[in-house]
Amino acid sequence: MMKMNKRFVDIPFKYESKTVSKATNAKIYKGAIILTPGRYADTVTQDYVYYSEDVLRKYATNWSTNFLNIDHSSSVIHRIGYVVNPRYEDGAVKGDLYIFPYTSVARDTIALIDNGLVNALSCEILTTDHYDYLKKCIVVDDIEFFGCAVVTNPACKDARIK
Structure with a gap:
């Protein structure tokens, strides 16, 4: 029977825990702003929708799924990651993008973000809401987040990756 020998190879390894995950090689963008309180035009209906700070704070962690997509596409190729650790912080719904x-x-999306060519996000949500005639817009009562998308023209101009 052959004897097994333990061997240790000392190779210097530099690792930046804030930007790359060891296990998956994921690029991590911490504290991305997903949605802030305000009134924004719905991209599908073009109706104005108001998101209050109280509603965003209450539902910031209410995610049924947490996929990160490109341009709201449901294509397999355009599913590029996850939103992790969603929270309400500093007046915004934030999350860490993997x-x-x-x-x-x-890989192209990472390069575009890192080189400053793309930096916008758009949340993917289901809401219960009502029309407020005084505010002249739809007011959101509760939110269920089911994802987020990297986009070029977000409704919420504060929503950004970095």
């Missing part, structure tokens, strides 16, 4: 560089789309 982008997995497994596809060319994900």
Whole structure:
């Protein structure tokens, strides 16, 4: 029977825990702003929708799924990661974005973000709401987040990756 020997190879390893996950090689963007209180035009209906600070604070952690997509696409190729650790902080719904560089789309998105060409986000939500005739807009009563998308033209101009 052959004897097994333990071997230790000392290779210097530098790792930045804030930007890359060891286990998955995911690119991590901490504290991305997903939604802030305010009145924004719904991209589908073009109706103005008001999100109060109280509602955002209450439902910031109410996520049924946490996928990160490109341009709200449900295509397999455009699913590039996850929103992790959603929270209400500093007057905004925030989360940490994990982008997995497994596809060319994900790698291209990381390059666009890191080079300042793309920096916007748009939340994917289901809401219960009502029309407020005094505010002349739809007012959100509760929110269920089901994802987030990297976009070029967000309704909420404060929503950004970094």
